[in-house]
Amino acid sequence: MATIETTYRDALRLALTEAMREDDSVILIGEEVGVYGGAYGVTKAMIEEFGAHRVIDTPISEPAIVGAAVGAAMTGLRPVAELMYVDFVGMTMDQLANQAAKIRYMFGGQIGVPMVLRTQGGTGRSAGAQHSQSLEGYVMHTPGLRLAMPATVADAYHLLRQAMRQPDPVVFIEHKGLYTMKGEVDPDAPPAEWGRAAVLREGADLVIVSYSRQVHYALAAAERLASEGVEAAVVDLRTLNPLDFDTIRPMVEAAGRAMVVSEGVMTSGVAAELAARITEECFDFLEDPVLRVAGEDIPISVSPLLETNSVPTPDLIVDTVRKIGLGAAA
Amino acid sequence: MATIETTYRDALRLALTEAMREDDSVILIGEEVGVYGGAYGVTKAMIEEFGAHRVIDTPISEPAIVGAAVGAAMTGLRPVAELMYVDFVGMTMDQLANQAAKIRYMFGGQIGVPMVLRTQGGTGRSAGAQHSQSLEGYVMHTPGLRLAMPATVADAYHLLRQAMRQPDPVVFIEHKGLYTMKGEVDPDAPPAEWGRAAVLREGADLVIVSYSRQVHYALAAAERLASEGVEAAVVDLRTLNPLDFDTIRPMVEAAGRAMVVSEGVMTSGVAAELAARITEECFDFLEDPVLRVAGEDIPISVSPLLETNSVPTPDLIVDTVRKIGLGAAA
Amino acid sequence: MATSMTAPRPNTRLYDFYREMRRVRTFEERVGELFVRGQSAGSMLHLSIGEESAAVGVGAAMQAGDTFTTHHRGHGIFLARGAEPDRMMAEIAGKESGYCGGKGGSMHIADMSLGHLGANAIVGGGIPAVVGAGLSARNLGTGTVSVAFFGDGATGQGILYESLNMAALWQLPCLFVCINNQYGMGTRIDRATANPNLHERAAAFGLSARTVDGLSVEDVADAAEEMIADARAGRPGFLAIDCYRFFGHARKDKSPYRADGEEAAGRQKDPVSAARTKLIVSGLASVEALDALDKEIDAEMDGAIDFAVAGTEPPMAAMFRDVYAPGEPEPEPVSARLSRVLARD
């Protein structure tokens, strides 16, 4: 295969399909992954190719879905479990954090739990407080869980392929606002190293560190800022565990300014970690504190106006940079 | 009542008992809170005074315990639910984060959920990976949930009394290592304002910000440091939501150095938030990055040696301060 | 129940049931319209068409002061318990004039004054709250019952069994109503469980439990009356109501996973037309009278759409409100924090 243009959704399906063709031990398990084809269509028609024993529709039992995936992963299968919304992760946190994440450690390294938990999060569909969250912070705070959050079509494919090869449990969070996004991917090209951030834009004035959909907001903001004479670099973390500081450190040291952009709520979340970490690593080079542009510390409303403004927007990113004294207002 | 000397455990019981005497709508609900008297003895003999309709022993059903408390709180009772270990919060996160925390907001302010979820966490009993965690980070990352973590006997009493008067859900996390600690409390004295941090030690060289058991480790470390000529202030946050920066800001600005000490795992946890926040608030005054002394990014072992060293110790605090170039090594 | 009608009408239970069921159905049809007109907040709209007897039959058996929670398909239930269609539709449109000021939407409608403790977007999420409400009723001696409404899909959720067990153990005034429309999204009940006789599970926990055919709203109401009376006396129950989900799971789902024949057959189980036919055949109401009633209801529900469309989105200032109680400081907006941080010198 050469480079193809496709959507984030189809790139995900391609990754799942190829892995299932290559390895009989890969199974999909979750609500509506089979006959329905996935709530967001990612697994469409896969049950027809792979059958109901490998594409497993479940009852609405999130805790046991994750728990069954744990047991399957310990006994020879490579389960890709699906949580329809990351908002449901709360009911699975015991199986995820007390079982999947700790089994290798508690049992002294005897065995791992090579499973992927695919899910999706974020705002954008007026889906309300229980279907619009960005809960990667819970996952990132749990040692033992890898965490991947693709922002691009190419990463939808490659990160998912890589996630399915990890020896440890990976939580793989897609963004509901990206499924129909188009982009290019070369499935045969060697992917970027797992755990390595991608520099999507260079820029000498400021480094914006982000992941998932907010990467696109950051890029849009950077474009606008460029027209105002400010050059912002944009880094897509791709994975939050592992977390790549080797890429970020020299960039921030050079620019002297960093902003982190995350859709998760600000307090005690991913943005806090990134800000604390960048500060630790680059303290002497920083001209300002690392700027946290993150989700508001509130639930998400169904009202589209409130929903949109409950998480960072390109406007907020631009306005913040202007406040630094860079750009238009400067 | 005047000042009494008592234990953390008994101070908690006193708070619960007085509240139940004053207000018939207060109930306790949880596993073993009644006949057994609580796994750590906090509710000992309370069922005898208040009866089984108010001190409610439950089946082992954490999700429904929290869910029932939510419903009770919405319909006129003042439930104090108990999770035997904070490690079980994973299975209740849906009821806690999607229901209790969001009900007021989702329903447009119609009603609140005035419940307290009492639980305990931390290391110290060789209880292993699933009974030794410090999971306040999950709670602090959830808008809508108040979070109190008493370090002293006086706060065990006063914070719990205050928690039971809050209009919103409060997660109240005790420390299993403190139950037998003795101290003084005057139940009749007006308590410190809810949400206000306590300065337990003044010191011009460094501000150590902590909460729960680590406050005592910080105080012990500060004592040792004082003998080396370093004066460290120690702040006990008491509540993590609300979070009091008005107390901390001038202290850090004056000292120019801050350390945060938390038993929770470092990455994306409470220490990250505190470090990020202090940096934001006091950037121009900081001579070093805020130092994060936190739980290791690993599960807790049952082996006492590994367990002890998986979370901050007074030694680690002292050594870190020495590394700054303050104290003995300087 | 809040409906304003002018023409004299037969004073029978079945007629009232028909009227309420028709109101539910027409309301739901209008929700569909709202969506098509691009006026709904999002597409996560779950219509209860085909399930009206559950809402109305059980709703009629409840009393003032009784409380309830619903699942995501709960419009009909709330209507049957007295909701104003205007404010419901406005909420579904995400407007400030809605029940929750536009923050909740279709899946999070609630109204404390009518005992509605809340719809829920988490399957099973609202069930344990009725256990808590049952504790309140018991301890405060209110004499009220609390009813959990949920779908067959929620029988996959462990929290249901935890709740059933507690209610039975403590003999709480609770009723668990499972609206079995045969589907959880695209999964037919026989692909979700090996034993679709759902009430047997509740019986095993010690509740009085039964299944009733939702085709007859009178049967539903009879069962509900008995079981609610029992619940009020401390004998909690579980009532499964068999029906059929006429349309897709949510607005965009066309149910490709169902054979046409199955849908056609399923839609025969129509409690609204069954009630209508019975009213006419038994001479309790004339076709003309019912047509007139239907028109009245059409007008009522058209009014709800107009009300919703005319509403405004909640103001930005509402965003930070209601996270905590009135009087508590609101969370600091990100932009305010950033301004503060950057304005430091």
Added chain:
Amino acid sequence: MATSMTAPRPNTRLYDFYREMRRVRTFEERVGELFVRGQSAGSMLHLSIGEESAAVGVGAAMQAGDTFTTHHRGHGIFLARGAEPDRMMAEIAGKESGYCGGKGGSMHIADMSLGHLGANAIVGGGIPAVVGAGLSARNLGTGTVSVAFFGDGATGQGILYESLNMAALWQLPCLFVCINNQYGMGTRIDRATANPNLHERAAAFGLSARTVDGLSVEDVADAAEEMIADARAGRPGFLAIDCYRFFGHARKDKSPYRADGEEAAGRQKDPVSAARTKLIVSGLASVEALDALDKEIDAEMDGAIDFAVAGTEPPMAAMFRDVYAPGEPEPEPVSARLSRVLARD
């Protein structure tokens, strides 16, 4: 099963059962000693004395390759499936020579080579893993069965019902074994549920389900053999085993919530002495032979204590190992991070 005995012995099933049950009991008594000697890692030690027939009866019915998970009271089960007492006791003491290198302890013992997918400190936490193991067995065609062992207390946990439902729906080779020792900590089963006939719940989900009296290990084994054969053929089951928890919940609990009379009566339900008596009465073994066996076992278990006590704590270097797979970078220790941060200039 790993026991090294020298004397010739009667080759009967009951004798073997007795031996294994006695080994379990003696092991547990030694665990108590380990604690008293201050050599156990902590006090969260849950002894299975009184429950030996469950471990041994079901354990004997399992085959090599079959997998299982246990609850926190799982020493006996693992012994019955071939565990080495030495390494178990060392794990309980938190020593490097233990099954999990001293990281897991009593509540997290596991051994993949013997099919032990892990004990669990979360009540109910290990149950869904057998559903996953059942999927593996089905998809990979291994012909193995996976057994979840848990206490009556776990019937409060919703995840049990989710797991039962899945196993029945997918006809997986799973057996759910509920060791009903009448108590969850201080809560007697009749204070935890309105219907203590626990197997009825599983039946309602479509599993074959029954209760057996744990006094007779032979009865337990018969039931388990049948149900495991059924499970292997795709008919999952639920087996409740009635017994009595002889001592407190954990080492420090003296069961003040139980009347003396109740305990005395409960301890009559002793599967070990019942088997012993039957062996003697039926002439299958002499008192002397059994005494000799008991002594052998005493020596074996004394050896386990010695082995555990002689072991060393895991080295500090083990702390950051096994969070992720070998070859993956280990998490950076806090002190290393701080050194790096502070050494920046």
